[in-house]
Amino acid sequence: MHVLVTGASSGIGEAIAREYAKAGAAVTVVARRKERLDALCGELGARSLAIAADLSRAADPAPWLRMAEGAHGLVDVLVNNAGMQIVGPTAETSPDAGEELLRLNVASPMRLTIAVLPGMLERRQGTIVDVASMAALTPTPGMYYYNASKAALGAASESLRAELRGTGVHVVTVYPGPVHTAMGDKGIEAYQPSRASRTLPWGTTEELARRIRHAVEKRKPRVIYPASYAISRRFPNVARWFVGRYTPPLKKP
Numbered sequence: 001m002h003v004l005v006t007g008a009s010s011g012i013g014e015a016i017a018r019e020y021a022k023a024g025a026a027v028t029v030v031a032r033r034k035e036r037l038d039a040l041c042g043e044l045g046a047r048s049l050a051i052a053a054d055l056s057r058a059a060d061p062a063p064w065l066r067m068a069e070g071a072h073g074l075v076d077v078l079v080n081n082a083g084m085q086i087v088g089p090t091a092e093t094s095p096d097a098g099e100e101l102l103r104l105n106v107a108s109p110m111r112l113t114i115a116v117l118p119g120m121l122e123r124r125q126g127t128i129v130d131v132a133s134m135a136a137l138t139p140t141p142g143m144y145y146y147n148a149s150k151a152a153l154g155a156a157s158e159s160l161r162a163e164l165r166g167t168g169v170h171v172v173t174v175y176p177g178p179v180h181t182a183m184g185d186k187g188i189e190a191y192q193p194s195r196a197s198r199t200l201p202w203g204t205t206e207e208l209a210r211r212i213r214h215a216v217e218k219r220k221p222r223v224i225y226p227a228s229y230a231i232s233r234r235f236p237n238v239a240r241w242f243v244g245r246y247t248p249p250l251k252k253p
Helices: 011-022 032-044 062-072 094-123 145-162 180-190 205-218 228-233 236-246
Strands: 002-006 025-031 048-052 076-081 126-131 170-177 222-225
Touching: 002 011, 002 094, 002 222, 011 032, 011 180, 011 205, 025 032, 025 062, 025 126, 032 048, 032 180, 032 228, 062 094, 076 094, 076 236, 094 126, 094 170, 094 205, 126 145, 126 205, 145 170, 145 222, 205 222, 228 236
Parallel strands: 002 025, 002 076, 025 048, 076 126, 126 170, 170 222
Antiparallel strands: none
């Protein structure tokens, strides 16, 4: 099995790469920071490949995708995980930075999906994993572009799964809640401390990666983790009211 993971130099992507390598899969890891990828592959072993690419440019992935497939064969599981986050007052957000975020969080995974999908359809097998966010279900104040990007990716992912029903190709949509990563911790630090934020359930990247691999194997439609956040999908209006009402104010510069 060949698993390709974007945004694998740290956080959730790194944990997913480790989880699949531990299970015996060949793993291609893609991110901008080549030195981190090389260090990761040094731990994962010979059946791993590091590819440095700036996915925020949303350029044609074909050249480096051919490199990955030349090393490990056709992609069996594509994990669209690469992403960035902007947390701050919307009026003070740079549109250029916001549009870079949209390219990385939305345009890039859609390009990659379209690049691998014809081969998966021809083989009648394969899985696409889209790592969205709970922000797709319950938009958080202060994350204007990030909310939009994850809602777009989540909607595209859910619709693609329905479109591909009966083809042998499966789609897993992932909605992580608070998980301790460098990006997640930095995002929380942008808000003023509050009792609500201190009592939120938090997860780990290792457990999320394990649940994602299980969902792929069992062909489950989605992963919501920590599991308590599934209430947001069942009762979206209540969840959105709660997040809008109780998200603490952003820290002042």
